[in-house]
Amino acid sequence: MIKAIKGFNDILPNQSAQWLQLEKVLAEVMSRYGYQHIRLPIVEQTDLFARAIGGATDIVEKEMYSFADKSDPPTPLTLRPEGTAGAVRAVIEHNLLRGDTPKLWYIGPMFRYERPQKGRYRQFHQLGVESFGSALPDADAELIAMTHLMWQALGLKDEMSLQLNSLGEIDERHAYRDALVAYLTDKQHLLDEDSKRRLTTNPLRILDSKEASTQALLVDAPKLADFLGEESMAHFEQVQAYLDGLGIDYQINPHLVRGLDYYNKTVFEWVTDKLGSQATVCAGGRYDGLVGQLKSTDSRNHDSQANSKPIQSEPAVGFAMGLERLLLLIEAVAPFAETAACDVFIVTHPEVYSSGMIYAQNLRYQRPDLRIKMASATSLKAQMKKADKSGARLTVIIAQQELDEQKISIKNMQTGEQTSMNQNWLADIENFK
Missing domain, CATH: 3.30.930.10 (Bira Bifunctional Protein; Domain 2)
Structure with missing residues (x-):
């Protein structure tokens, strides 16, 4: 693998x-x-x-x-x-x-x-x-x-x-670098390995060493502020x-x-x-x-x-x-508040799945503020399981009966309560926020 x-x-x-x-x-x-x-x-x-x-x-x-x-x-x-x-x-x-x-x-x-x-x-x-x-x-x-x-x-x-x-x-740093190198040269056997290398390549980085022994050597070293x-x-x-x-x-x-x-x-x-x-x-x-x-x-x-x-x-x-x-x-x-992957999960009977897709697409056009998700056209039971795992606030259920009555069934995923509403209910921004 x-x-x-x-x-x-x-x-x-x-x-x-x-x-x-x-x-x-x-x-x-x-x-x-x-x-x-x-x-x-x-x-x-x-x-x-x-x-x-x-x-x-x-x-x-x-x-x-x-x-x-x-x-x-x-x-x-x-x-x-x-x-x-x-x-x-x-x-x-x-x-x-x-x-x-x-x-x-x-x-x-x-x-x-x-x-x-x-x-x-x-x-x-x-x-x-x-x-x-x-x-x-x-x-x-x-x-x-x-x-x-x-x-x-x-x-x-x-x-x-x-x-x-x-x-x-630059000229101030050069003058300070010369003074720092002069101070550390006869003490280089006390420096950590990285600082020994930096003494000839980039001596100012020695100031940033995390080694306690090197920091102890720097207590009495020249100070950059004195060269500004x-x-x-x-x-x-x-x-x-x-x-x-x-x-x-x-x-x-x-x-x-x-x-x-x-x-x-x-x-x-x-x-x-x-x-x-x-x-x-x-x-x-x-x-x-x-x-x-x-x-x-x-x-x-x-x-x-x-x-x-x-x-x-x-x-x-x-x-x-x-x-x-x-x-x-x-x-x-200060953790961020957890956010669900979607707001509305649409479950559609496989026989009328095309109508469910049309409903979901129209809703996305009308409510761009909502995150709307659908599962594939599997069984209602399989789709409901995915709706449960999605973290959606609401699940919209569409079957032939809902289409005949021009209604949608809405399940509140927090309370489990299910009700029947007019198809335009979710699209009405005043009724759903």
Whole structure:
């Protein structure tokens, strides 16, 4: 028997109703902020992610699903591991930066090869939001405020904590990175294995280590905040002032760096302790250099060059939200109300099944608010069994007698009461809600 690939999960009908409810709430909140939906390919050229995310990141080094297509010569392609790079590529390719600055959102599967665990799979789903064109801190604060409203709409406001940090600009990060490497070099024998590797590839990620021994070493390490210039500090302080004005609580986390190279200035994470160990549900930040970086023909990672300067670019800020983890949190603290698969189940005697189909179709035209289901033309007993299992509020029964009398028999599936009504009763919106 062929089974699903490990880490690639089916979302079954009894689960998909919760996904649809979640997506509806999120889409409504984003619409209230004027964000527009964009649909992006799940496959992009591999170089897009290597340039955008950074060649020294775990994603590019270890986690991408990459392959060569059948063109001649073959083109290296990758299943998208995250959405921002593809969104920026689409904005550049279609000249969306001309005119009004785009505010976009997308939703769908991402792919990373890593050890599957609860709420974290090899095919996982994210909501991504990207806001282009504003270098001002109000754009950062708006995105955070929007996520805050999402938590309220989902009943999760008291379950989420906001963490903030500023990564400053490239030259500030380079100066800090040099100081951090100098501090850790003679202590590297005390670092965990991942941090030893990152010391020469991506030392800022050491700050994000989950190893207690490594975190103990970092207590006396140089602090990134001490390397930020006046402009970066002013930007970060204004973001905090906006959040204070909006009544949104937060904590400054000096070890928050994010795992992708394109971030600068504000970074943030929404975390919860309701999923076992502290888990990140939503994370993002500002990435002012990425548009210019992907426009450039120079494929080098600009943040890895010690003497490089930022490429002229369009400012941008965004976030990504893991939907599997979010659904686990909702299930734990604020479950969605269960919804039946249909409202009305129509049972028809096999000899007059055609008339039942016509009735059901007419009712669907007249009452688009109702979910109406029929079984195949089996026996009445078999159809009634399916009606019982459907969760429908009402079952409509149609046989020859009902057709002759121009009536329908209606059974209340909660009380078991059955009555005869005029055929137009269900179509009358005043009589059935």
